[in-house]
Amino acid sequence: MIPDETKSRHEAAHPASSSLSALERLADEAKESLPPPRGECVAALLKLLHARTAPAQRSPARAEELIAQAARLFDFLEKPLDGFRVRVAAGRGTGGTNGNGTSNLLALETVGPDAPFIVDSLL
Numbered sequence: 804m805i806p807d808e809t810k811s812r813h814e815a816a817h818p819a820s821s822s823l824s825a826l827e828r829l830a831d832e833a834k835e836s837l838p839p840p841r842g843e844c845v846a847a848l849l850k851l852l853h854a855r856t857a858p859a860q861r862s863p864a865r866a867e868e869l870i871a872q873a874a875r876l877f878d879f880l881e882k883p884l885d886g887f888r889v890r891v892a893a894g895r896g897t898g899g900t901n902g903n904g905t906s907n908l909l910a911l912e913t914v915g916p917d918a919p920f921i922v923d924s925l926l
Contacts, residue, residue: 826853833870841877849873880914887915889925 830846837845852873853861862869879890892910913925 826850829853829866829869832866833873836870837874841874844881845870845874845877848877852876876912879912884915887913887918887921889913 826849830849833849834842834846836842849869853869864872879888882888890912892912894908894910911922911925913921915921
């Protein structure tokens with residue numbers, strides 16, 4: 804979840820506004836913590852990634868983790884495209900089914916020219 808700093812009265816009365824404000828603060832933190840123009844790009848990517856996600860569905864990750872995830876995704880997408888690129892990442896999440904509140908996660912990410920059924924082909 805995007806961290807909640809001290810909320811204003813307006814944010815407390817309007818949770819959607821609060822969520823957007825938290826996202827703006829996170830984007831500002833990314834912009835300040837990374838050198839330009841990378842910071843601005845990662846901040847914009849963060850907004851795109853989380854703008855339409857309901858607050859209850861957001862990751863409970865800390866701000867630093869969310870910024871680092873967006874920065875890694877930006878690095879993956881930024882390189883010149885010559886064919887397809889694929890990466891697989893394994894990790895652990897919370898709220899899973901391992902009996903201890905965690906779950907094993909696997910992410911398959913690909914970037915490439917528009918090609919129908921590429922995910923099926925990769926799997």
